[in-house]
Amino acid sequence: MGPYRIVCWGGINVIEILQYEFMKNALIASVLVSVACGIVGTYVVINRIVFISGGISHAAFGGIGLGYLLGVNPILAAxxxxxxxxxxxxxxxxxxxxSEDAAIGVLWSLGMAAGILFIGLSPGxxxxxxxxxxxxILAxxxxxxxxxxxxxxIIIVTVFVFFREFLALSFDKEFSMVVGVPARKLYLLLLCLVALSVVVLIKVVGVMLVMALLTIPAVISRQFTYNLKKLMFLSTITGAIFTVMGLWLSYLYNLASGATIVLVLGASFVLSSLMAKTR
Amino acid sequence: MGNYAINLKDVSVSFNGVSILEDITFSLKKNIFLGVIGPNGGGKTTLLKVILGLIQPDKGTVEVFGKSPVESRKLIGYVPQYRSFDSGFPISVFDTVLMGRYGGVFGNYSGKDRETVADILETVGMSEFKDRRVGDLSGGQIQRVFVARALVREPMMLLLDEPTTGIDLKMHESFYELLSELKKKMTILLVTHDIGVVSVYVDDVACLNKRLVYHESKEATLKDIGELYGCPIELIGHGAIPHRVLGRHKRD
Structure with a gap:
């Protein structure tokens, strides 16, 4: 019963489907995505810049459209x-x-509008x-x-180098400036990291759902630790597990992969909140 | 000028055409505990930010320990208002205080940094809480952590912004006792609207409402405060003999 259950779960042979190139790629993508989510998502949540990440991801659609128009890889153009x-x-x-939310709103819609226009102009x-x-994720x-x-x-190296600075400016920007952290420049660098992780995520969940992957793993993990390094690690693991689970379910029931992953994350968030409350 | 921690001359600050500070001129001697009192919106926080070099005045000169504010920043311990902080933030007390030892990009915190943090946590009476999340502490305890974060820089001057806001009254006294200990070693500038406590613990008092009036004798201040503000002021003293004075002054 044991080995059979591992190999054959939900009526599909695991070994067999891993022979498909797209499935292998999808699994690797889940892990790569989780690293970006775990690390940058943690900063997004503790800095309360979830909607900046939303603005960036929707603006990315302009790049995708331009990529189509010029015939280059849309993700690269993003x-x-x-x-x-x-x-x-x-x-x-x-x-x-x-104000920040006005700037977000402007870029959010401008990016989407540009994307739609570019795609309309593309032949075919x-x-x-x-x-x-x-x-x-299957593509x-x-x-x-x-x-x-x-x-x-790039994300891992940057965070490794500036870990103390990012922590200090996230916690208290003004104090960090007083002790000599170049907080303004590093905050912009942090936003660039958010931009890069958005790019990592687009292919897997799309511009509309990026925010879920950047926030939910970190929000779930935050209930269980208040050490930033552990939080990043835990968010990465959480992200990987639930992304793979979502991928699996979408394969099993032939559902849209991005949406399934996000819904699995959402359900896990609800469950973990209930767990944290009853602890 | 070697005896002075702060020298401000004709300093004016405005934001978007609204004047916040007007022609502020005062000198603060070293190792004096100065309480700056004034109403909300009177420019107290702005004054601290000018002294820290976070805000450039429109005109006037600012000297801190004989140098520019930015050059002297490493001599200053800053305790900001504690409302500017998210209680769910994932950080321990120890790591919060350790941030005060930050020395520059591409470094790391040394063993000496960690020792200093442990010592100062002892000084402010927060050693037993060092592994707790900051957001789980009470207001008074958080304030001690923020004082510790300023003290680990081994500063010559401490700047405190409304340190008793959000702290229950029981904690006020022990907090000011801590400051009384600290003033033996450094200059302290505290801004607050908590006039009563200031009058008991500080050496000098300055009143700030756009303009600043410096009083070397705090007793004289008590009866003058109302006039200086041009508005009703409530005074509550926390001395050996509690007293309550209501001054009501109108000034054109």
């Missing part, structure tokens, strides 16, 4: 769009009278459009994986 919108939101709210039909809006290519891997590396 990188400069994400970085520009991250810096835009940060600088506009810091240097002008425009854009069949994958839906997958960029809502994700399609992750080897090139996508390599790019996600390098973006993860």
């Amino acid at each position: 990188v400069p769009f994400c970085i520009a919108s991250a810096l835009g939101i940060g600088l506009i709210s810091e240097r002008t009278d425009v 039909y854009a069949p994958n459009l839906f997958s960029y809006l809502f994700g399609s 992750v290519s080897s090139f996508d994986l390599v790019m996600m891997f390098f973006l993860d590396i």
Whole structure:
């Protein structure tokens, strides 16, 4: 009974489906995505910049559209769009009278509008459009994986180098400036990391659902630890488990992968909140 | 000028055309405990930020220990208002205080940093809470943690912004006792609207409502405060003999 249950769960042979390239890629993508979510998502949650990440992810759609129009990889084209919108939101709210939420709203809708326009201008039909809006983890290519891997590396190295600074400015920006942390510049760098993780996530859950993966694993984990490093680690693990679970369910029941992953995360959040309350 | 911790001359600050501070001129001698009192919106926090170099005045000169505020920052321990903090933030007491030892990018906290943190936590009476989450502490305890975070810089001056806001009255006294101990070693500038406590523990008092009036003798202040504000002021003293004075002054 034991070994059989592991190999054959839900009527599908695990070994057999792992022989499919797209399934292998999807599993690797789940792990790569969870690293970005776990680390950057933790900062997003503790800095309360969830909606900045939402603004960046929707602005990314402009880049995807431009990629279509110019015939380059849409995810690649999203990188400069994400970085520009991250810096835009940060600088506009810091240097002008425009408030942060207004800057988010403007870039959010401008990005979507630009994307729709670019795609309309592209010759022919854009069949994958839906997958960029809502994700399609089963369509992750080897090139996508390599790019996600390098973006993860950039995120990990940056956080390793600036861990103390990011913690200090997240906790108390003003005090961190008084003790000499270049908080303004590093806050913009942190927003750039959010932009990069949005890029990592787009292929898996799409621009509309990115916010869920950036927030839910960290919010779940936050109930169980208040050590930042442990929190990042726990969020990564949580993200990986539930992403794979969502992927599995979507495969089993032929559901949209991105939406299933997000709903699994949502359900886990509700369950973990109840657990944390009754502890 | 070696005897002075702070020298402000004709300092004015305004935001978007609204004047916050006007022609502030005062000098604070070293090792004096100065209480700056004034109403909300009177410019108290702005004054502290000018002294820290976080806000550039529109005009006037600011000297802290004979240098520019930014150059002297490492000599200052800053205790900001504690409402500016998210109680769910994932950080322990020890790690919060350790941030005060930050010395620059590309470094790490040393063993000496950790020892200093442990010593100062002892000083402020928070050693037993060092592994607790900051957000789980009471207001008074958080304030002690923030004082510790300022003290681990081994500062020559402590700046405190409304340190008793959000702390229950029982804790006030022990908090000010702590400051009385600290004033033997450093200059302290405290801004507050808690006039009564200030009058008991501080050496000098300054009144701030856009303009600043410095009183070297705190007793004189008590009867002047109402006039300086031009508004009704409630005074509550926490001395050996509790007293309550209501002053009602109108000034054109």
